[in-house]
Amino acid sequence: MDSEARTFPPHPIRGVRAVYARQSSCPSDFAEVTVDFEPWEEGIVLEVAAHFTAHGSMSQTELATYQTALSTGIREELAELGAGTTAAVAVVLRNMRVHEVDSHPRAFRAAGRVAVRNALALAYGPPPRPKRRRD
Template identity: 55%
Template structure:
């Protein structure tokens, strides 16, 4: 159980990264729903999500031009613990996960072998 005075982050999103025309576009699928009392916060959460996606792409994908559509398929918001920064970080994590699935894990460093005594 968390105390309401303790800052925590909750941002649960499902996004698809799809090939697209040159550039970057963000779409919200028609099937995405959220409880009515959170609707007024969605534009800010969407903007923060896009900001995080753009930031991470700018850092991780530097050798090819972007031709990408990001489609938001699902979103969950917590009454107390969801905020713009939560969704910005979710965007960054989504890019990391997509790149991991695309490229596989980064190479692991080789372990040093113990020298024979």
């Protein structure tokens, strides 16, 4: 990240898809979301789009729980931006996909973190890769 002060997002970043899927054991993890990151007032706001689409079978209570977990993951990841970057963002939830067995709040929390990382890469480019040491 640059050393100069900046605000995230620097411009609208739309259609950010985040998938968190682990099939290593039972139960597995699955969460998929599509969100927009819109410049806003300082702070973080999560909104649900007027044309929000939910794929998969879930109750209204589960939907609310998953949205809360997603918001938590987004907030946690944005809190790690560092002193030089201020979050001033409205995150608009456009699409959510669940699996009736493998989706749970922890998966949506992780998907929120993935969404922020994907948006940061779109806004500022991929993070620097560690350099290999040559002996």
